[in-house]
Amino acid sequence: MRDRDVGPTADEGLLRALYSEHGGPLLGYVLRLTGGDRLQAEDVVQETLLRAWRHPDALAGRPVRPWLFTVARNLVVDAHRAKRARPPETGIDEQLLTTLAGSDDIDRALESWTVAEALAELTPSHRAVLVETYYRGRSVAEAAKALGIPAGTVKSRTYYALRALKLALEERGLAP
Template sequence: MTPARTDERALAALQQEHGRALFRFILGLTFGDRHRAEDLVQETFVRVWQHPEALRSDHESMRPWLFTVARRLAIDARRARQARPKELSDMALEKTPSAVDPSERSMAGLDVRQALAGLSAEHRAVLVLVYFRGMSVAEASEVLDIPPGTVKSRTYYALRGLKEALQG
């Protein structure tokens, strides 16, 4: 047996008579959050629909009962939100820095230093100038007093040797 529900016409008449006032009341309870207020108004009328006995009361107006139900729903919703951790937007998550362990960065630096120490002096000098000091091939060529083509080939072989040392 299905439970009794409020007649749709009675519910529509109730919403027509008290809906706007109820929305304004809940809007104040939700600090102007229109979406939350609309949800709470809807939930209030769902409660009326679920409890047809409320309409059969001998009260002059249903407004006090509706406002009481809406106020309790707003309080319950607020308590539920406070009990959960605050939800973050996608933008906030994107701006959150990733958790990088500083010890991992230190270890990576040590690994690179060890790999550099394993290279020949010529290869190490080219990498230091081009990658760590940010010089162009032409600038490194001048500092090392070697042709630009030699800087390029030493850089290629130095990077390959560095990669092999770091992977091994």
């Protein structure tokens, strides 16, 4: 068939007439309904005019503009409801973040357990120096007083204890 080559049909003429007469006011109305989202508003106007074109009998015997505005409003409401009914297409899912945070807690617990095992492998003097300086947060002088050893000994034991701890953690695949 070569209908398209002949020119616009009566249906296309109706659509063009509807758009030229009601397109501008309809777009302005839908822009207000969509909060200024021009792309969504243009889609709604297009769908509204398409429905009028598909159902010309719905326009017969009634004012056209109120019918178009009602259809457009219904389309915007339906789109809003559909958007709320399904998960967001983009953005961050709060439940996923909670799940990931939970796995971080598990990872931290496993790391702590591994570090505790590595500390248990150290000599008692190295372990005592690390407990005083790192876990209890004492200065070299305070650790020396608590352990009853000179400050220089605390420094050297801390140095060698950290090296031994690093090796023990590397054996477990945890050292940097």
